[in-house]
Amino acid sequence: MSPAYRHLTQLAAFTALLLVRASSADVLPEDRADIFYSKYSGGGMDITGESVLVRKKVTENFAVEANYFVDKVSGASVDVLSNASVIKDERKQKTGTIEYLHDKTTYSLSYINSTERDYISNTTHASLSQDMFGDLTTLTLGWGLTRDGVGENDGTAFVPRIVWLGHAESQSYSAGLSQILTKNLIAGLNLEVITDNGYLANPYRSIRFLDPSNPKGYSLGSQVYPDTRTSTAIQGQAKYYLPWRAALTGSYRYYHDTWDITGDTYEIDYTHPLANIWILEGRLRYYKQGHASFYSDIFPYADYQNFMARDQDLASAENTTIGAKITYAFLPDGWKMFKRGTATLDISRINFHYLDFTDIKDYGLPEYQPGDEPLYHFNATVFQIYMSMFF
């Protein structure tokens, strides 16, 4: 860890020590159970997600939460498909969280385990949240440690043969501030620094380089990634209560990392309740990123430079999301042990457009010279439906 980040952690720890003070009690979030189903379709991939979440207060100051999530993937992204590799996989994620409230301080500890055939990830996350200044301000500090095992399926989707390639470790440090500004306006600021080291590449993706001896005009080669990466993201957001009982939210996030990827995210949300039974929500999000310093759609020759990648996630790109969500309170006044119950449908449409990543799966010689293929773009639809019971 560099001296700058060592100081950041020391500063965070010191600030946290100042914040514990005796005062009137706050409350933990209410108990709930959620059943969730999702489907993502786009870019050659179909991913369904199923999840169950349960949260329960054991005492007034102590709560536990458990979440089980299963992703089922079929298909693969375009650069993986370009290598004639099809993926069919299932990912299972289990999360356990405990929360403890002492006066105005909430302590939280989570453990997340994610397991796929060729990737295992374990994350420990701790956070501290403190209300201050007459409960107008909430300061949250967080730390996370993730350890991953990275493998590659050398067989087929139906007869897999997993080769374990290496490990990756990631640490995250976050600080967030939520501030009540007026009786109608709240604002928030979040800062997160993430530092990775180890095997950070995607084993299913390849670079390409010009090769006149190949009928396609290019050949594929192995990606070479740096074994470290440090990123900084800072997000500001504000939420305003409109006079007719609605909420308008705006946010902006700036991102930059040591791979020279920059990202700007803009989002606006509008929430409108109807008669205490329905809540309608619309959102618009725009994201733009600049490519990594070692990214290129096509290199002049093999071993052109020390680090090389043709991963679409590292390319210059932009995407726009338009989404709508509708929530229905089917138990607005509760029933027996349940205070209320809601059902929600959420649909998002995302348009992805790449600025320096071409579609080599569908285009090539003789119509297009290597490097002149059309830029890749695709649309994706995300569908979510879930039921939430509060008790």
Place this chain on the structure above:
Amino acid sequence: MRTMRLALIIGALLSSSACGIQPWVKPYERDRLADPIMAWDRDAISSAYLDHIREAREGARGGTGSAGGGCGCN
């Protein structure tokens, strides 16, 4: 060393200023802020899933308040 000195100064200011600041939005004026539509995140299970999709497809990560977790998502 300079950073730690700055931290001590900030800490001293926080400690002293917290005692003197009176809340300019009184508790009885916060009914609108307590409305569920003013929550930063009404449905954590849904927003965590959307964050997961975005981090699998975008180069940027972090800053959104979610606890993270890795995957080999292709």
